[in-house]
Structure formats: C-alpha cells, structure tokens
Amino acid sequence: MKPILEVQNMTMDFGGLRAIDSVDLSIEKGQIVALIGPNGAGKTTFFNCITGIYTPTSGDIYIYPRGKEERLNGLKPNIVTKKGLARTFQNIRLFTSMTVLENVMIGCHAITKAGIMGAIFRGAATKAEERLIVKKSYGILEKIGLEKYVDELAINLPYGAQRRLEIARALATDPFLLLLDEPAAGMNPQETMELDELILKIRNREGISILLIEHDMKLVMSLSEKIYVVDYGKKIAEGTPEEIRNNPVVIKAYLGEEIDE
Amino acid sequence: MTAQNEIKKSILASLWFMFLTFPIMVIKVNTVTNSIEWRWHNMAIVGIGAFFLSMLWRYLLKRKEEGRKKDQSDGLSIVQRLLHERRFALPGLMIIGIFTLLFPHIFSMYQTNIMISALIFVVLGLGLNIVIGLAGLLVLGYAAFFAVGAYSYALLNLHYGIGFWIALPIGGIFAALFGILLGYPVLRLRGDYLAIVTLGFGEIIRLVLENWNEFSFGPSGIKNIPKPGFFGIEMSMHTTTIYIFYIVVVLVIFTIFVINRLKNSRIGRAWVALKDDEIASQAMGIDKAKTKLRAFALGATWAGMAGVVFASKTTFINPASFTLWESVIILCTVVLGGMGSIAGVIAGALLLILLPEYMRDFGQFRMITFGAVLILMMIFRPGGMIEDVRKTYKFEK
Numbered sequence: 074m075k076p077i078l079e080v081q082n083m084t085m086d087f088g089g090l091r092a093i094d095s096v097d098l099s100i101e102k103g104q105i106v107a108l109i110g111p112n113g114a115g116k117t118t119f120f121n122c123i124t125g126i127y128t129p130t131s132g133d134i135y136i137y138p139r140g141k142e143e144r145l146n147g148l149k150p151n152i153v154t155k156k157g158l159a160r161t162f163q164n165i166r167l168f169t170s171m172t173v174l175e176n177v178m179i180g181c182h183a184i185t186k187a188g189i190m191g192a193i194f195r196g197a198a199t200k201a202e203e204r205l206i207v208k209k210s211y212g213i214l215e216k217i218g219l220e221k222y223v224d225e226l227a228i229n230l231p232y233g234a235q236r237r238l239e240i241a242r243a244l245a246t247d248p249f250l251l252l253l254d255e256p257a258a259g260m261n262p263q264e265t266m267e268l269d270e271l272i273l274k275i276r277n278r279e280g281i282s283i284l285l286i287e288h289d290m291k292l293v294m295s296l297s298e299k300i301y302v303v304d305y306g307k308k309i310a311e312g313t314p315e316e317i318r319n320n321p322v323v324i325k326a327y328l329g330e331e332i333d334e
Numbered sequence: 335m336t337a338q339n340e341i342k343k344s345i346l347a348s349l350w351f352m353f354l355t356f357p358i359m360v361i362k363v364n365t366v367t368n369s370i371e372w373r374w375h376n377m378a379i380v381g382i383g384a385f386f387l388s389m390l391w392r393y394l395l396k397r398k399e400e401g402r403k404k405d406q407s408d409g410l411s412i413v414q415r416l417l418h419e420r421r422f423a424l425p426g427l428m429i430i431g432i433f434t435l436l437f438p439h440i441f442s443m444y445q446t447n448i449m450i451s452a453l454i455f456v457v458l459g460l461g462l463n464i465v466i467g468l469a470g471l472l473v474l475g476y477a478a479f480f481a482v483g484a485y486s487y488a489l490l491n492l493h494y495g496i497g498f499w500i501a502l503p504i505g506g507i508f509a510a511l512f513g514i515l516l517g518y519p520v521l522r523l524r525g526d527y528l529a530i531v532t533l534g535f536g537e538i539i540r541l542v543l544e545n546w547n548e549f550s551f552g553p554s555g556i557k558n559i560p561k562p563g564f565f566g567i568e569m570s571m572h573t574t575t576i577y578i579f580y581i582v583v584v585l586v587i588f589t590i591f592v593i594n595r596l597k598n599s600r601i602g603r604a605w606v607a608l609k610d611d612e613i614a615s616q617a618m619g620i621d622k623a624k625t626k627l628r629a630f631a632l633g634a635t636w637a638g639m640a641g642v643v644f645a646s647k648t649t650f651i652n653p654a655s656f657t658l659w660e661s662v663i664i665l666c667t668v669v670l671g672g673m674g675s676i677a678g679v680i681a682g683a684l685l686l687i688l689l690p691e692y693m694r695d696f697g698q699f700r701m702i703t704f705g706a707v708l709i710l711m712m713i714f715r716p717g718g719m720i721e722d723v724r725k726t727y728k729f730e731k
C-alpha cells in the first residue's frame with residue numbers, strides 16, 4: 074500500500090544541537106502511528122518540521138494527494154494545513170479570547186475563502202459560507218462532545234475539554250492526517266479512556282490517519298498499529314506494539330521506566 | 335486586615351508624598367525680594383489629600399479582588415446589557431440619531447465645530463481599533479496615516495484642483511498604501527518592538543513633511559484648502575459647518591457599519607486569532623502576512639479618509655497637527671474605550687476629545703490626567719470602559 078506521508082532522512086539542527094538525526098517515517102492511509110521517546114528526544118520538533126513551523130536542515134517530506142507526489146519542505150504552516158495536515162499542540166494553544174465555537178470556526182479558515190469585499194457586502198455567497206462554517210463547527214463540537222460549551226470562552230474550559238477542543242479545531246480544517254502532540258497530557262484515567270475512544274472514532278468514521286506523540290504507554294499500546302521510537306533525535310526502533318514492548322534497545326532508552334502498562 | 339493597619343499604611347503614604355513634593359510644593363524662591371517662602375499649608379494639603387487617596391485606592395483594589403472571585407459570566411456591564419437587548423438598543427439608537435440630526439441646529443457653531451473634531455477622532459479610533467483591538471498590532475504612529483490623508487487632499491487640490499469628494503477615497507487609498515508600506519517590513523514584529531518601529535514611522539512622516547519644503551511647504555503648511563462642495567452651490571460659513579458635520583456623521587456611520595461587518599467575518603475572526611496566538615493561527619490555515627497586511631491597510635484607510643475631512647474642515651494643515659501626541663490620543667481612545675469594542679471606542683473618543691475641550695481651565699493638567707486615567711484603567715478595568723463581547727451564534731439543528 075502506498076503511504077500518505079513519507080519522511081525521508083530528515084535532520085533538524087538548532088545551531089550545534091541536532092534535534093532530529095536522519096529520521097525516516099511513513100504512514101499509510103487510515104493508520105494510527107505513534108511516535109514515542111523520552112523527554113527532549115525531538116518528537117515535537119519532528120511535528121514542527123512536518124507542519125512547516127521549522128524548515129528541516131535536510132531530508133524530504135512527501136505527501137501523495139491523489140497519487141501525485143508533493144514535497145512539503147519549506148512550505149509555510151498555513152499552506153501545509155491547506156494540504157490536509159492538521160495538528161494539536163503539546164502546550165495547549167487555543168484562541169483564548171474567543172468562544173469555543175469560534176475556535177472551531179477558525180479551523181474552517183483553510184477551507185473557506187470570503188475576503189474583505191465579501192465581509193463588507195455580505196452577499197449571498199458569503200452568507201451561505203458563514204452558515205456552513207457555523208453548522209460544520211457545531212457538528213464537530215457535537216461529535217467531540219463539547220456542544221454544551223459552545224458559547225463559553227475557550228479559556229474557561231476544564232483542562233481535558235481544552236485538549237479535546239484542540240482536536241475539534243484541527244478536524245475543522247478537513248485533514249487527511251491528524252498530528253496529535255501528547256493529547257492525553259494532564260488528563261485523568263477517565264478522560265484518557267474517552268480520548269482513546271475519540272481517536273478511534275475519528276479514524277474509523279472519517280478515515281483520517283493519525284500520528285500520535287504520547288507518553289501514556291497504555292494509550293499508545295492500545296491505539297497504535299505502528300510505533301516509532303526516537304531518542305536523542307535518532308530513530309532507535311520501529312514496529313508493532315508487541316515488537317516495541319520487547320525491544321531491548323527501547324527498554325534501555327526508557328531505563329527505569331515501565332514500558333508495559 | 336484591621337482598620338488600624340489601614341490607617342497606618344495611609345499615614346505612611348501621606349508622609350512619603352509630603353516628603354516627595356516638599357521641594358516643589360513648599361519651598362518657593364521669591365526672586366524679587368531674594369528670599370525663600372515656606373508654604374507649609376501646601377504640605378498639609380498634600381498630606382491630607384494623599385492620606386484619603388491612598389485609602390480610596392486600597393478600597394478600590396480590594397473591591398476589585400472581591401469582584402474577581404464572582405462568576406465571570408455576570409461580569410457584563412450595564413452598557414453591554416443594554417447594547418445586547420433589542421428592546422433598549424433600538425429606542426436608544428433612535429434617540430441618539432435624532433439628537434445627532436438636531437445637534438448643529440440646537441448648539442452653536444463653536445459646539446458644532448468641537449463635535450466635528452470629536453467625530454473625526456471617533457473615525458480615527460475605530461480605524462486604529464482594527465489594527466490594535468482586533469488584530470492586536472500595537473501601532474503607535476497612527477497619526478501618520480491621518481497626515482497622509484490630509485496632505486493627499488491638500489496637495490491634490492493645490493496641484494490638480496481635485497475636489498473633496500474625489501479626494502476622500504483617494505486619501506483612503508493612499509493611506510492604505512502607506513499602511514502596507516509600513517506593514518511589510520514589520521510583519522515579524524510584535525508588541526513593544528512593533529510599537530517602537532511604528533512610532534519611528536510616524537515621526538519620519540512628520541519630519542519629512544516638516545523639512546521637505548518643495549513638496550509639503552514645511553512647517554508653514556498649506557492654506558486655503560477648500561471645504562467640501564455641494565453641487566457647486568455657494569454656502570455660508572454656517573451652512574458649510576453644518577454640512578461638514580453631517581458628512582462626518584455619515585462617515586462615522588459608514589465606519590461603524592463596515593467595521594462591524596469586518597469584525598464578525600472570516601477576516602475579523604482571523605485577526606482576533608492572530609492576536610491570540612500566531613503559531614496556532616497559522617496551523618489553522620491563516621496566512622499571517624496577508625492577514626496582518628489587510629489589518630494595516632484597512633486600519634490606515636480610515637485614518638486617510640479622516641485626514642481628508644480634517645483638512646477640509648480646518649482649510650489649513652501643517653505637520654503640527656500630526657504629532658506623536660495625536661497618535662497617543664487615538665491610542666488612548668481605543669485602550670480607554672475597550673479594545674475591539676465599537677461602542678467602547680466611540681465612547682472613549684468622545685470622552686477624550688470633548689472633556690478637555692470643555693475643561694480648558696485644566697489645560698496644564700491634561701497630560702497628567704491622561705496618564706493617571708490610563709493607569710487607573712489598566713488596574714481596575716483592563717478591558718476598557720465597554721468591554722468587547724464575542725458574538726454568539728444560533729443553530730438550526
């Protein structure tokens with residue numbers, strides 16, 4: 074099967090620090106893939122490179138929309154989003170002065186197009202577009218289970234709900250690949266379980282592939298079909314949850330930490 | 335804390351103030367008799383004043399702390415509730431409308447002229463509100479765009495005889511171009527860095543106007559700028575003033591209409607998103623450069639149009655009308671009124687322009703009052719007089 078995202082030999086340097094060291098990764102359609110590794114291994118940097126926040130020092134990032142190969146290196150983050158990669162942030166970055174609904178509506182920015190003139194004259198096309206944005210955003214909130222908060226300011230939400238709102242916002246961009254950076258961080262076991270269900274639902278119902286960074290091993294092991302392990306910027310292992318669990322190199326990298334549940 | 339404690343604190347504050355103001359309030363050198371006057375009664379006034387003000391100050395701080403603990407949702411002020419209640423909003427608007435229509439007929443020319451100035455600042459405040467209140471770009475040299483508009487009209491009229499009505503959109507467009515010109519190099523800057531660069535930009539424009547004699551006639555400015563025409567009909571001084579008043583009113587209404595629409599549009603939301611978090615906005619597909627440039631251009635447009643009206647009202651302009659002080663006043667109207675809130679900015683502009691006009695006796699205290707009011711606002715009502723409320727939407731399920 075052809076991959077939908079392929080990262081080849083990617084390296085990212087910050088001055089003298091090599092945060093990512095020639096890493097390869099590929100994701101197939103509908104797959105849930107996890108990227109794990111100790112703190113400071115370079116996982117978030119990996120996301121930032123793929124989504125255009127950083128331009129990798131070397132290597133290639135390819136996507137294959139409609140079978141055609143496209144290179145993502147050097148594209149601006151907003152263009153990458155338009156191409157169908159959406160992400161959430163490890164340190165929650167919601168639009169704090171906007172309501173929950175508006176946060177999701179912003180996610181629709183990539184797929185709508187009303188300009189200044191459209192805004193001022195508010196013709197039929199703009200009105201229809203606005204209605205569509207509101208309807209779609211509300212639909213997503215319902216799916217994620219946040220509809221009771223629609224008009225609440227995003228900043229007033231409980232922590233777990235804020236993390237879910239990040240996912241809702243990312244879904245509004247109509248992605249084919251969703252990049253989740255530690256979505257379970259700070260959640261209690263109950264919330265984590267719901268998140269597990271939510272991620273599965275997103276994949277199963279919409280066919281959206283998922284790349285997941287997570288420290289919660291239980292979640293990673295139960296969700297992912299393939300796991301990549303990085304340490305000090307290098308890929309040290311790749312395989313099914315079963316293979317990773319028993320890989321001595323991985324166990325050594327996580328020295329002292331419990332891999333299985 | 336006990337009452338005793340409070341009094342002790344206030345006494346300390348008052349002693350401190352008496353000490354600080356001693357050299358200027360108490361000692362006075364009489365240059366005629368070459369002797370020193372000791373004005374001890376001043377010290378008493380300072381002491382007592384400081385004592386009570388410090389009491390009041392701490393009382394207000396305490397009240398604010400208590401207010402914060404309450405539920406956020408019922409923190410809406412009376413004005414906000416009125417604005418959101420159709421029952422009150424409609425008659426309220428009608429009364430304001432009728433009052434505005436009758437204003438130049440009820441009040442004197444002098445009052446009307448002051449009102450025109452105030453309304454010009456309403457337009458300026460609303461324009462700057464796009465840049466600062468919505469897009470969160472702290473621009474300090476906003477008066478430069480005002481100058482661009484005013485000089486566009488003055489010079490176009492001088493050299494090509496272009497009239498007010500054609501100059502109005504041209505002034506807006508020129509200012510917008512300058513907005514993009516300024517916006518482009520500062521796309522990466524935020525907050526105080528942006529403020530400093532834009533402050534410099536404002537000063538550059540003023541200095542150019544002041545020194546480039548061949549182009550702008552330097553500090554002596556441009557005279558005899560025609561007032562707006564009405565199908566070539568001759569009008570008396572009085573009628574022209576009334577005419578300009580109505581033009582400004584229409585301009586204000588037009589501004590409110592456009593900004594209100596922009597605010598609740600895809601673009602407006604993108605501005606607020608950028609203000610909240612640039613990286614997340616970009617990850618949501620917002621083009622940072624394009625969106626910011628739009629804010630600069632649209633914000634400047636209103637300053638440009640206000641400039642054209644200003645030039646036609648005063649019939650004489652020179653660089654002294656477009657100094658940093660003007661920029662600061664416009665900024666204050668936005669901050670004081672309520673960032674992002676249209677009603678707030680209007681209230682702020684009217685207050686800041688009209689109050690000093692009617693309290694000319696306090697002229698020398700203007701700066702200090704401005705400063706004090708701003709600091710008080712920052713502490714007690716950081717959202718401004720009329721805080722912005724986000725729009726909510728209805729759903730058909």
Ligand SMILES: Nc1ncnc2c1ncn2[C@@H]1O[C@H](COP(=O)(O)OP(=O)(O)OP(=O)(O)O)[C@@H](O)[C@H]1O
Pocket residue numbers: 087090092110111112113114115116117118119163
């Ligand atoms: N903008 C930057 N400039 C310089 N160094 C950076 C930058 N961003 C990340 N780094 C460094 O790169 C390394 C990898 O950081 P990264 O945030 O990707 O780790 P991580 O795997 O996401 O860790 P965690 O599990 O704690 O989130 C760290 O040593 C970090 O200090």
Ligand SMILES: [Mg+2]
Pocket residue numbers: 116117118163
């Ligand atoms: Mg990280």
